[in-house]
Amino acid sequence: MVDRDLLQRCGRREPGAFEELVELTGRQVYTLAHRLVGDRQEAEDVAQEAYLRVYRSLRSFRGDSRFETWLHRVVANVAINHMRSRARFGELMDEPETIVRIPGAPSTDDVAEREELAGVLAQLPAAQRAAVVLKDVYGFSVSEIAERLDTTEGAVKLRLHRGRRNLKNLIHGVRESEHAEMAERIPEYAEGTGA
Amino acid sequence: MPETEDLEVHLATCQDCAGELARYRGLLHTMGSLRYHLEETPPGFTAGVLALVAATEQGWGERIVRVANDPKAHVAAASFGGLLLGAVAIGLIWWRTARRREPRAA
Numbered sequence: 679m680v681d682r683d684l685l686q687r688c689g690r691r692e693p694g695a696f697e698e699l700v701e702l703t704g705r706q707v708y709t710l711a712h713r714l715v716g717d718r719q720e721a722e723d724v725a726q727e728a729y730l731r732v733y734r735s736l737r738s739f740r741g742d743s744r745f746e747t748w749l750h751r752v753v754a755n756v757a758i759n760h761m762r763s764r765a766r767f768g769e770l771m772d773e774p775e776t777i778v779r780i781p782g783a784p785s786t787d788d789v790a791e792r793e794e795l796a797g798v799l800a801q802l803p804a805a806q807r808a809a810v811v812l813k814d815v816y817g818f819s820v821s822e823i824a825e826r827l828d829t830t831e832g833a834v835k836l837r838l839h840r841g842r843r844n845l846k847n848l849i850h851g852v853r854e855s856e857h858a859e860m861a862e863r864i865p866e867y868a869e870g871t872g873a
Numbered sequence: 874m875p876e877t878e879d880l881e882v883h884l885a886t887c888q889d890c891a892g893e894l895a896r897y898r899g900l901l902h903t904m905g906s907l908r909y910h911l912e913e914t915p916p917g918f919t920a921g922v923l924a925l926v927a928a929t930e931q932g933w934g935e936r937i938v939r940v941a942n943d944p945k946a947h948v949a950a951a952s953f954g955g956l957l958l959g960a961v962a963i964g965l966i967w968w969r970t971a972r973r974r975e976p977r978a979a
Contacts, residue, residue, distance in 0.1 A: 696926065700919045705911040712912060722915055729922045730929060792910045795903055814904040845904075846897055860883050861893050867880055868897050 680745045689737045700729060706746065707753050713811045714757040716800035728756040750816055754808075754826055761804050798848045806841030809834055814842070839866060 680702055687695035707728055712721035731752055739748055799807055808827065812818040813834075820838070824831045842865045884891050 697919060697923055700922050704914045704918055704922075708914045708918065709910075709912045713907070718915065722918065722921070725914075725918070726922050726925050730925055733926050733929075792903060792907055795900070796907060796910075810904070814901060815907045817905075817908075842901075846900065849900060850893070850896060857883075857887060857890050860880060860887070860890050863880055864890065864894050864897050867877055868894060868901065870877070 682741070685736065685739065685741075685745060688733075689739075696733060699732075703746070703749060707749065710750060710753045710811075710816065711757055713796065713799060713815065714754065714808055715761060716804070716807060720760065724753070724757045724760050727760070728753045731756065750818075751826075754812060754816075754818070758808060758826055761808070795849070798845060801848055802841055802844055806837045806844060809837040810841040810845065813838055839869070842869070 680699065684695060684699060684702075688699055704725070708721060708725045711724040711728065712718060715721050715724055728749075732749065735752075739745065799811065802810065805827065809823055812823050812826070813820065818826075820831050820834050824834045827834065843862075846865055884894060
């Protein structure tokens with residue numbers, strides 16, 4: 679938790695204050711960057727760029743929202759711009775709507791492990807991953823995600839739906855029983871019933 | 874919701890699909906907990922951030938110092954100042970002339 683005193687000291691450019699802030703929030707920032715871009719080296723670049731923006735605009739942070747929330751927004755913006763510059767969002771149209779579990783992917787028992795889930799998240803197409811990570815992991819609203827991704831709320835909902843379904847397929851595999859059609863509807867049902 | 878009625882009936886009677894729903898809900902729950910499961914930063918992460926910030930700060934400082942010490946910038950500033958002074962003088966002369974020409978009120 680970052681306190682107001684530390685933020686004020688950072689704003690006054692007091693020696694050591696920004697270093698303290700980076701030490702305190704570095705893991706949060708790096709983790710979010712990694713979850714969004716899906717690559718460790720790129721995540722480090724994104725995190726550094728995000729801190730540079732934080733440093734420049736810290737004086738304008740008015741404290742209307744929690745600092746951590748503001749920080750997450752900055753990281754999300756930088757990560758999304760980074761992915762745009764790498765044309766990852768452009769690839770969305772060419773990517774398959776449905777991803778089928780690849781042989782050797784984690785079995786059902788292993789997926790309870792968070793590390794495994796984080797690894798599977800990285801396999802999602804960039805725009806679907808951004809929507810799922812921001813909504814399901816970090817609690818951003820659909821409208822906020824739409825604003826950050828520069829798209830409509832409908833498009834975000836579609837990416838969320840596809841991303842969740844792909845995640846389920848990657849982890850649990852695609853059902854090929856007579857109930858496959860019903861199983862296909864489970865993500866939408868679970869989301870609609872507040873899971 | 875009527876469109877989910879058939880699915881709800883099916884879920885009530887099919888253990889496989891009910892299990893699938895439970896696993897999916899578990900997955901969403903685990904997703905939410907990822908937020909609190911933080912990764913370690915790479916070695917030298919903080920030092921890298923501070924070096925980047927310092928380089929940017931130094932960059933601005935250097936730019937200001939360079940402009941302040943550049944003879945071309947001095948000439949440009951003197952020219953701009955001269956132009957500004959000339960414009961103010963012309964404006965004043967024009968204003969005073971215009972005032973003299975105004976007919977005096979009776």
